[in-house]
């Protein structure tokens with residue numbers, strides 16, 4: 001089923017009174033309320049898209065599709081498997097992130113650096129369609145509460161930042177593109193096996209002679225092969241997120257993946273993937289490497305192992321393209337951009353806290369004053 005088919009199925013289900021011309025007009029991210037015509041937005045943690053104005057609730061139509069693995073090589077060789085993505089995108093002039101834009105919103109800004117968008121520049125593009133997603137579970141308020149708890153632990157967060165956490169405009173719900181890969185691996189290796197043994201040595205310390213056990217290692221060459229299966233290696237397909245925080249946002253509960261339905265995007269931003277399918281697989285190989293290495297170490301045996309060469313074949317490679325929900329808060333402080341991320345499934349918060357020098361200086365001065373006061377009191381009362 002294509003994106004259009006999805007949305008039409010949905011629309012036919014809920015707007016059966018409307019005719020086809022009207023269906024085409026409203027086949028963008030925001031759907032309109034049957035009762036009052038206002039935009040409908042997905043309500044996190046539910047299966048509804050709700051009207052923010054009249055309160056009408058609409059259940060999201062379940063397509064009943066299963067989430068299937070797709071063949072990696074056939075997608076690489078056949079570009080016709082790329083389809084037009086169902087939302088329009090705009091490129092950020094500052095950081096280069098490509099985000100979806102809602103045609104009903106005239107003023108919008110980049111979720112990653114808060115630079116205003118030129119909404120007229122929105123364009124349509126082809127790509128691999130996501131077949132599944134995890135819908136937002138936390139709403140903006142819950143995400144902000146998690147953020148406040150987190151920033152509250154940071155003694156040195158500047159006051160501006162605390163204010164920013166109260167600014168709803170700075171929090172954006174973004175569906176981040178990911179790949180997951182499955183593959184069989186078969187790895188030929190060469191290396192060394194080290195076995196420990198102990199020798200008794202006699203040592204002289206001053207006048208005394210004593211013995212001690214000293215560990216030695218005997219090395220022998222080793223080679224062989226190991227094989228196994230990588231299941232659902234998760235690779236982020238965005239280049240806009242700070243790399244060191246992406247993994248810290250894990251784990252995601254991928255058992256909660258839902259078949260893709262455009263309704264879940266209503267009211268949220270979608271980021272266009274920047275890491276292509278084949279680049280993503282290269283990243284997946286790196287993520288899977290430690291697993292293969294530990295298998296090799298087990299295969300070599302002994303007490304310690306050295307791996308010299310690894311030659312890995314991957315077969316039956318399949319992938320899934322999915323969207324995962326994050327709240328992104330981009331914050332500019334003294335000309336620098338800081339980002340905070342809230343996992344909208346689990347509430348996990350990650351980000352960089354700029355330190356306020358005024359607060360640090362004050363803290364140090366107070367510290368010195370307390371010590372000085374303590375010394376003064378000690379001397380005073382001891383005299």
Ligand SMILES: [Zn+2]
Pocket residue numbers: 033034035036037038051052053054055056
């Ligand atoms: Zn309404």
Ligand SMILES: [Zn+2]
Pocket residue numbers: 092093094095096097110111112113114115
């Ligand atoms: Zn940007």
